[in-house]
Amino acid sequence: MKIALLGHSKHPLKEPFAGGLEMILYALAENLLQRNISVDVYALEGSDPKLNVKALKSIEPVLEKKPFQSSEKEFLNEHFTYSEALRKIKEGNYDLVHNHSMHYLPLTEGKNFPIPFLTTFHVPPFPLIQLGLELRGKQPGNDYFSFVSNNLSKQFEDLVEEHSVIYNGISTEFWKPTTQKIETNLVMWYGRICKEKAPHLAIEAAIKANKKIIVAGPISNTTYYQKYIEKSLTHPNVIYKGHLTQVEIRNYLQISSVCLFTSVWEEPFGLTLVEALACGTPVIAWKKGAATEILDDTCGILIPDVCTNSMAAAISVAQNLNRNKCREKAVQFFSIDNMVTNYIRLYQHLIKHHQIKIMS
Template sequence: MSRPLRIALIASARFPIGEPFAGGLEAHTWTLARALRSRGHRVDLFAAPGSDPELDVTEIAVHRPSLSAAARSDVSMPDASWMDDHHAYLRLMLDLAGDGGRGFDVVHNNSLHYLPVAMAPAVRVPMVTTLHTPPTPWLESAIQTHGPRTVTFTAVSESTAAAWQPLVTGARVIRNGVDTDRWPVGPGGPHLVWFGRIVPEKGPHLAAEAARRAGRSLRLAGPVGDREYFETRLAPLLDEDIRYVGHLDRSALATLVGTSAAALVTPRWDEPYGLVVAEALSCGTPVCGFDRGALGEILTPDCGLLAPPDDIDALARLVEDTTRLDRRAARARAVGFCALDAMTDGYTALYQELAA
């Protein structure tokens, strides 16, 4: 049996790793930390204040830099939140580069910040960075400072791995996994469901319009990440049939999804993975969505149907056929393709390989 490892898991400095989750990245990091701990590994989670106290959390404390009036008034001064994140990750990486990193076998970066990648050469133990998004200018710049070989990259889907070519070659694909026990099969129900962050790139207003054109009721759930978008684009579409039910914890959300006829997934960007797809399938709820990013990797015709990107009429036409798909096939796809054990196996094998 492989020996237990001590793993430093770097998470978001902006959103707590705990329920109700701010988004899929936070849910993934929480799930991974718990799964690794259940296998006997020691996991030190570096995360935002307010994260789950049951995890061994070291807060990425945001100590705002003391900037002079001249610096604050400079035309290059970014907004305060950018500076907060920069300073927090700078302190963390300097600590890991010094004595703070000596006790770890591997550092796994699940943040979206550029500094863990840029400063990886200073850390004395192997570092893994998971690519959770399409390419961003900050991460591309960080990789190019010293090349990709200093960091071992993984990607959450074949689509995401391909998007990062040729800058990152050979990223190992380890798909996000869901704990199917925590997303149990539900009986279905009359309404459709959309869940996720309420932001433009997730397109909940398109789900509302598609549901109305299909003549179906819809329940939307999730944190409001963009208040202006919510008020101007989504709120005008809400009524007795199209309802926003709030930011639910995992148990309430699983109940909502499990008692829905189908889940609408409407990304307006190339979805890197689509954790909501895996969660819906785990509940036995088939998926009707736009064919973007990794959705086509997860879904098969017996558990989900895909429309061309942004084509609301095509999505609406697929709704009835989607609701008739076998809920058992949806659950089987989640268990066989999106399982937590497969993800945990992939990461632990990589950690052991690097630690050796």
């Protein structure tokens, strides 16, 4: 079995990861290779070479010489990048393509690909994704779809019919509890610093609960950071650690009494949730998105409304939850082994189905 994994052209697959999509694709590629499955990863230049990377080439130097607007340059660069990647994949003698790019072009092209073309959706149906699916049409082809949560799949129910749901997985050997003492006065928030992740709400809740909070993550929205986060850093209980490696994140998670998850949009999955649980750290989140599929009353608390008073009050309850139960939930449902095994089974099913279709 020879698989082509198609990533996106915005961030390389390397640490520190720009986001959850990069981390999941990296882990999938790494574990497929460890299982002796032939894999090529089509990802941005600068990605970790151990993943058998076929670099996505940029045409930015050419576009810089042309009188295009910056948005036009970005559009053209991405279109060319994916056109070239798809052309090379067609020539690569693969058994299946697994697309994680979140770009419209693979969606329009996958239906007529000569081999099974699986797209896993990690994000909601943004306009260009909707466009790609609408241009694809409703007639069956060689393309197939999967989602990282049931909540996300429901957002596509008018665009995609038959599909699978395979939860994201993490290394529960890496994300694990510590033997160190838990700091009962410490909570943690981490992720991209942006409006939809809303770390300012975690900071508000921690301050109201009189807890020290560690905030970590890359600043993806400078305006938001300056308006909502920067001013709070003068408070003695607020510590911003910047963009950390996974080891550094894990070390802080392990000793935190609670992890606060404050995304105010319908989060498609939320790796933060399961990484925290695997470390034995209970989680408090709003009752939104995939958090409702991941958390239950043994390992966390779901707040019905976005309310920092309620989150602050919940901290003292959450920190008394059984940390072993948190760990058990992550190991049972969200391990990287489960995720990779489920994808391999889907690959085998799609390849077999395609071979039968060709022969009939």
